[in-house]
Amino acid sequence: MRVEGVRGMRDILPDETPLWQRLEEEIRELFSLYGYREIRVPIVERAELFSRGVGEETEVVEKQMYVFPDRKGLMLALRPEATASVVRAYVEHGLYAKGDLAKFYYLGPMFRYEKPQLGRQRQFHQYGVEAIGSPDPALDAEVMDLAWNLMERLKLRSEGLFLRVNSIGCRGDRPAYREALRGYLTAHEGELCPECRRRLETNPLRILDCKEEGCRALAREAPRSVDSLCPECRAHFDAVQAHLRELGLAHELDPTLVRGLDYYTRTVFELCSRDLGAQDALLGGGRYDGLVELLGGPPTPAVGFAGGMERLAIVVSAQGGGAPSSEPELDVYLVPIGDEARQEGMKLLAALRRRGIAADTDYMGRSLRKAMGVAGRSARRAAILGGDELSRREIKLKDLASGEERTIPLAQFRTDPIPFLR
């Protein structure tokens, strides 16, 4: 009976993991350079963390979240994103008590029940940062600089990338904007889909990114959030843009940019690639000045972003950055001839590995000829150990690139192999 994998859950096979490891390394290194420290939060949380934090009315919570009861009936969820968890941890451990800006980064799997396609799986992986504790517009700009810097570090062509920025205002601006929007949309209520007619009461902002054609047409003509910012939010947004210009970060203002998660306030942004298909967002983020308080902490402003690993991997390999290296990964491939040599060889292998030498041998009963073939593909050197060598307590080392061979004392190779491998 053959059991298949679950739809939307992909295996990342060894041919692909070197690319992932490289991306993860670059991400960790760069985030450290900006003062972020890694936080690891659980994959499973109480479902209410997301319905409250991310928003009951969001598509992510409403339609895409994996929710299930545990054995005692507690409603749990596989995390669809990490910001709510990081903020939960921040509040739960009283990290605000340090009175300092807290900078976290994370890396890990997220889960959303969606229709899978290129760059969109049901289990996917995100990297992201959260800077919690400061309202400074310079911090918004720093976070965007970090995002852009990551792309530079991965040598992505800047022509293929673009940064979209918008401000959706603060909670104080929301009522005025919501009413402006509701007023406009109510006047055109007949053109809305049934779902959106309901949203008109509960959350008219969501109508802006409804997928129904009629709603989209209305959304294009609707009042814009940037036009109803309070003086403070206006000033904040102006300052963010000034900092972006100062940093030389090319960006475009997009008044229709609305993030899909309810916790965002003020600055929102997306870094997109022209090399992806319909899913062109490489990463997205913004401010969430109300979330800490919403989840039971003191009023605390914050900003961050999250990016998709799968999409990053697609774009990097599309630009040749993921070329699978055909470089041999082993230092030595042992080719023993005969049972006695094989026994001796196993001791040698164990010793080499304890000296930090990457070494392997054949376990498939291959002929000498075949074993040499495997050696040629996988290692820089073959170590041939047969009766002749064994009787003289020697071993033959063959450089598989040049074909050059030399015979050396076995004991010496075992205790100090490195000089022979240069």
Added chain:
RNA sequence: GGGAGCGUAGCUCAGUUGGCAGAGCACCGCGCUGUGGCCGCGGUGGUCGCGGGUUCAAGUCCCGUCGCUCCUCCCA
């Protein structure tokens, strides 16, 4: 959520009007019994995604289903 295309060997793919299941690569063997890459010859490998139906006969036609891909949408 809506729409389209595609599922044949480990991989990439042929398969005509319904008539014996194919190629290249990979793998194994031999040429070459202690030396890889090149070459030649031979071989292993298939629930034709799965389940029904039509038919003397289905990889091929029909229905369903699962999966992948793309568009739309959503977002990372």
